[in-house]
Amino acid sequence: MPVDQSLVGRTFPPTPPRAVSEEQVRDFVLATGGSSYAGGAAPATFPIVLAFDAMNAFLEAEQVDLFRIVHGEQKFAYERPVFPGDVLCATLTVASLRQIAGNDIIGTTSVVTDGAGAVVCSTSATLVHRGAAS
Numbered sequence: 001m002p003v004d005q006s007l008v009g010r011t012f013p014p015t016p017p018r019a020v021s022e023e024q025v026r027d028f029v030l031a032t033g034g035s036s037y038a039g040g041a042a043p044a045t046f047p048i049v050l051a052f053d054a055m056n057a058f059l060e061a062e063q064v065d066l067f068r069i070v071h072g073e074q075k076f077a078y079e080r081p082v083f084p085g086d087v088l089c090a091t092l093t094v095a096s097l098r099q100i101a102g103n104d105i106i107g108t109t110s111v112v113t114d115g116a117g118a119v120v121c122s123t124s125a126t127l128v129h130r131g132a133a134s
């Protein structure tokens with residue numbers, strides 16, 4: 001079943017606040033192929049953790065099957081780096097939706113903010129929701 005076009009422009013509730021710890025950053029570095037974390041700013045891709053939480057909440061709310069999603073593209077635009085001690089949340093908006101060959105191409109944006117509500121970074125993603133097998 002195609003994703004409903006009325007979702008374009010819809011903003012979903014923010015993710016619960018997530019406190020960033022040195023341990024989480026270290027685990028992220030190791031999980032993404034790094035060898036060590038010596039403190040300081042998190043890797044530039046760390047906000048994907050929050051963006052992924054926001055994407056999963058969107059998929060669950062709209063009953064879109066994760067197993068039918070192919071991640072097509074991801075971009076980040078930063079206002080400042082992420083540091084241990086930051087408390088962050090992400091808010092996802094469906095920016096675009098089109099159908100191609102029975103598949104939904106979903107464009108999303110997620111804004112990651114800190115505990116004071118200041119924007120830390122924004123992300124955009126393209127998700128391909130594979131259509132039902134014929």
